[in-house]
Amino acid sequence: MTFQSSHALKAVMLATFAYFLVTLHANGDIVKFVNPKYNLLSQSAACLFFFLCAIQVFRIIGKSTHVCHHGCNHRSPRPKVIISYAVLFFPLITGFLLPPQTLGxxxxxxxxxxxxxxxxxxxxxxxxxxxxxxxxxxxxxxxxxxxxxxxxxxxxxxxxxxxxxxxxxxxxxxxxxxxxxxxxxxxxxxxxxxxxxxxxxxxxxxxxxxxxxxxxxxxxxxxxxxxxxxxxxxxxxxxxxxxxxxxxxxxxxxxxxxxxxxxxxxxxxxxxx
Amino acid sequence: MNHTTWTQLLPFIFILFIVVCFAVLMGTDVISLQSMTSQMPPSLLEMNTIFLSIFIEAVPFVLIGVLIAGFIQMFISEDHVEKWMPKNRVAAVFMSCVIGACFPACECGIVPIVRKLVSKGVPIYAGVGFLLTGPLINPIVIFSTYMAFGNDLKIAALRMGVGFAAALIIALLVSLFFKKNQLKGQTGTMEIHEHTQPASFFKRIWHMLGHAIDEFFDMGKYLIIGAFFAAFVQTYVAAQTLLQAGEGWVSSTLVMMGLAYLLSLCSEADAFIGASFRNLFPTSSILAFLIYGPMIDLKNTVMLVSVFQLKFVFSLIFFITLTVFACTSALVWL
Incomplete structure (x- = not known):
């Protein structure tokens, strides 16, 4: 049993993605992005994110079954890891901080x-x-x-x-x-x-x-x-x-x-x- | 402090960063935040809105894509592929195009699936056939095209027919020029070591989900970069100047293909945009827009580059451009 921190970070991010989608639906801002007809799609995505997050939580404390193959982050050079997480955080940060703008x-x-x-x-x-x-x-x-x-x-x-x-x-x-x-x-x-x-x-x-x-x-x-x-x-x-x-x-x-x-x-x- | 300790610490720093962000967000007076953002140019906010909307629109499909990729990883072995794949190149290409046509996918969701298939030993040309017809030919796309062009089956039928023919030709071209799997940074025989002994069904499902999560983090960043480029182009590049360049069928076809590439629309949603150009351009150019967009676009290119070798991706774009142009132009002469 080892605590795997990269798994922990992924779990946090999956939860944040889910939370982001839920927030958009809760405050109604979703209509500024997507045709309400397709709401079910993004709601399903939110559920999937929650589900995957739950799975991911178990992987944090699971025994290290993770076999290292393609694109493993802990083998990549440090700047690359930082950039890739920063990119994934980018839509979350702008999504939470900036108000949706109606096209004009x-x-x-x-x-x-x-x-x-x-x-x-x-x-x-x-x-x-x-x-x-x-x-x-x-x-x-x-x-x-x-x-x-x-x-x-x-x-x-x-x-x-x-x-x-x-x-x-x-x-x-x-x-x-x-x-x-x-x-x-x-x-x-x-x-x-x-x-x-x-x-x-x-x-x-x-x-x-x-x-x-x-x-x-x-x-x-x-x-x-x-x-x-x-x-x-x-x-x-x-x-x-x-x-x-x-x-x-x-x-x-x-x-x-x-x-x-x-x-x-x-x-x-x-x-x- | 050595390298490994640093990389292990990094995620903690990130988690700390998020917590701080949230704390700041909760603590910040909403009004002061609004006054802060109101000073930003509206075009920046518009770009952000378009960027997020592409992301929100695509993310369900990417999630489905990575789950399917995880499924392939755990449940389909090289032996299966060996058994099912026709040895004949033309037969393999044809089969992959037909499977792609039956398989409802979106152009961003399909990249992780194709990557997985190719790493499992599916020949690259068959992978390309699947990659091209998957997003282009499926019930939702047929239906929305039919609707957008005023319940006219002609355009929808031409889109499917010409698109399928073009996909066949492109995949055959790829089979002539590329032999190896073209995946990035791989020597061909990897990923076998993992499941040599058969695991229980439940265990396989568990691993499939784990793979899907890792795959999402791998693919997600390229989706985000692609969506950002597309949003930038939509906000700051005037399609109008492009449109003025389109006179006559040659240049108008090229313009429409360029537009399809830059706009990076989802294949389910591009029909109405295509339809709005009907009065400006001939049908063959509109058709080029409808076929080219689902096959390759800006957002998709970023994702492909992350998976395949650069030389291969550029050749593929070249083949697609050439073939789609030739196929739709052929319609002019018919």
């Missing part, structure tokens, strides 16, 4: 597809028949509501399908009233009174975020800064931008809001089963 206009500019992705194209047609994490009936209902309601409200849970429909067939929705919220994004090609009201669409995690948004027109645009969150109501009009026909919101009323609790929107899948 700067990232949207880097991605460069805010308006291009929404430009109408025949290829988009199939999209309307698609998806939802709701079941088919709920989804049909939501779409029916979209057709009938006096104001199309792009709520978080239907943002993506509504958005796709409007940008696919802007002609059909011309003149309709729309209510939505999003953050302000401006790029060089915009006129003074234009800005894009944008949301990030997250498939799996924020690394695969794509921005979707409507071009909007309002008088006060020059005085509104990038990244301001707005709730607006406006009418859909047709316009041309970068040679493509696309919908544009003529803003009737707007107000500044705080960043919503759920800043991102997610693609909607229809449950097949």
């Amino acid at each position: 206009a700067a990232i949207a500019a880097k991605k460069g597809t805010v308006l291009t992705s929404s430009s109408s194209s025949a290829a988009h047609e199939g999209l309307q028949a698609a998806r939802k994490e709701m079941n088919q009936a709920e989804y049909d209902q939501a779409l029916e509501r979209m057709e009938k309601e006096p104001v199309i409200h792009l709520k978080e849970n239907v943002f993506e399908p509504y958005f796709t429909r409007i940008s696919t067939e802007p002609q059909k929705y011309e003149g309709r009233k729309v209510k939505m919220s999003g953050f302000v994004y401006k790029e060089d090609g915009f006129a003074d009174n234009q800005l894009a009201l944008t949301r990030f669409l997250i498939t799996h995690c924020v690394a695969d975020a794509g921005s979707i948004g409507f071009l909007t027109e309002l008088e006060d645009a020059p005085s509104i800064e990038q990244d301001t969150w707005l709730e607006v109501e406006g009418t859909i009009e047709l316009t041309h931008y970068d040679g493509a026909e696309m919908p544009m919101l003529k803003i009737v009323s707007w107000k500044e809001i705080d960043e919503p609790k759920e800043p991102y929107v997610y693609p909607v899948y229809i449950k097949i089963m």
Whole structure:
């Protein structure tokens, strides 16, 4: 029986990884990183970390069965050991110390597809028949509501399908009233009174975020800064931008809001089963 | 103090360090911490968020990967491999690609599995076939591609078909140029000494878990470095400038492949991003993006370099680039 300190360190680290994931779930920050649809994955990972940590605890005081082969730390030169543990600690330290940052206009500019992705194209047609994490009936209902309601409200849970429909067939929705919220994004090609009201669409995690948004027109645009969150109501009009026909919101009323609790929107899948 | 005492002491210093960190964290006034971080440039915080999100997204798959690697270590012997692996090179490549296609894995989870398989005597070209089709062809990827391209089976089918063909060609190319196992710092016949005598089932499970833990600590750091690079590129390199370079199918295919490499997206999640470029680029370029990304990317390269010899990894990247480009370009002429 020997106390194996490198095993002890590994146990502490496994526990810390598990604790980190649990904290994220407990305080709700996990939505700033990963699509809530995949919460089960990171929860399972937390459980696995706890489980492996328990196993590791037994290895600390176990007899030295550890046969030294590839990459054994105690045979490696010292700086290498320090670096490898430091690297493993790095996400834990930044994860605990730094607050998660909601992606904003700067990232949207880097991605460069805010308006291009929404430009109408025949290829988009199939999209309307698609998806939802709701079941088919709920989804049909939501779409029916979209057709009938006096104001199309792009709520978080239907943002993506509504958005796709409007940008696919802007002609059909011309003149309709729309209510939505999003953050302000401006790029060089915009006129003074234009800005894009944008949301990030997250498939799996924020690394695969794509921005979707409507071009909007309002008088006060020059005085509104990038990244301001707005709730607006406006009418859909047709316009041309970068040679493509696309919908544009003529803003009737707007107000500044705080960043919503759920800043991102997610693609909607229809449950097949 | 001699070398060994130092290395034994080191973990204690680290544990002490963590405890101090936590103590400081608990003791620190939350508001002062916030004012401290609010002085940081937001881009740094954004990079950190993307970095952590890639890590959180990938870590479940890596855990599954190391558990499977541990399983292979304890339950599959060189004799099994010898018995099951076809002697014929082409047959072996084909078999590995088919097994990879049936095996749902993610590109970061599969590296420890392939390393273990190759160290157990699986020929390197068969390992590569498995490495390439594993993340690319599986039900989740097919489904998300189908969804992202508006319930259109064409792109999803092309992704699978062309991807499979490309994987076969790449694995065959590897079989022509590389004979040895290409693993780093190994002479080929190691790790046999451990379990020559059959152990009880329970004992094997125990050892499997131990191996999985060691493997996680081995692989985890490369995942973290890779995720960090990818997050850096996403935050500070403008895809827009890249996109402007893409005119015509040759350059647009190259641009999309470059993008797939740098973004390091999970193969389950890249379809929507690919779909958003539909209006900018021809289908063949989008397809190159969808096939190239799961096969090789920045995050994956860091992990591969940690396992295989540098020369082999670079040759592999070269083969993949060439083959994927040729295969998707072939579509233009069809």
